Amino acid sequence: MGMNLFHLTDESMRQELSKTMMPGEQFSCPVYVSFGKESLLGSALSNLYGYAAVTDSDCLVVIRYNMLGVEMSNRHYSLRDLESLTVKSGAITSIRLAFASGTGMEQLHLRVSPKVYMSGLTAQKQNLEGLIDTLERWK
Template sequence: MGMNLFHLTNEAMEQALAKAMMPGDRFSCPVYVSFGRPSVFSSSLSNQYGYAAVTESNCLVVVRYNMLGMKLSSQYYALQDLQSLSVGRGIGSLTSIKLTFAAGTGTEQLHLRVSPKVYMSGLTGQAQNLEGLIDALERWK
């Protein structure tokens, strides 16, 4: 089942994140995010959307979908491997979160763009969860 970009709900977000979790782990501060090119005006099919949350096991869990709502991946990032964190405000109220994690012999970068309000959706608590997510990440930088 894909993600319907026009019917985003807290329940759909929680279900997608729960399916990506390690057994026995729990998440908090779930947010709807965008990945891919940094333009908010872009409608390219290469753009990716999905969800992110922090876990009780001190990880960042990310679920990605393409523009058509097809699931691409689920990933866990150990917060102890967080090497750098940059949080900035972009166009309007869009928040940009750039993370670099140690990965094997190199690094892996992740760029999340999060709006505190997802218009025309059933997502509630996005602004509060965004602040909670940032607070949790900042404890590890």
């Protein structure tokens, strides 16, 4: 099914994240995120959008969709491999992470709005705060 950018709800986010979990694995602090360059002009079509959450197995799970809502990838990043974390808060919170991998470092940049207007994402701000708190514990 994929993500419907025009009908974002807590329930649809939970359903999509649940599909990526291992049996018995749980997640918390789910947030709607965007990936891509910070630009006002011309970037919306090339950006990816999706969800991120932390799991009880000490992972950051990330699902990416294109503008049409087609899933492009989903990935679990082990928080044990977190090498660096930079958080910049503002109208959009920027979370930059670097994970050690077999090929060196893997960079991840999440952009999260504390409030997703015209959506059914009621706990975005609280979940963002919880996500940042969890990530900072692994820094």
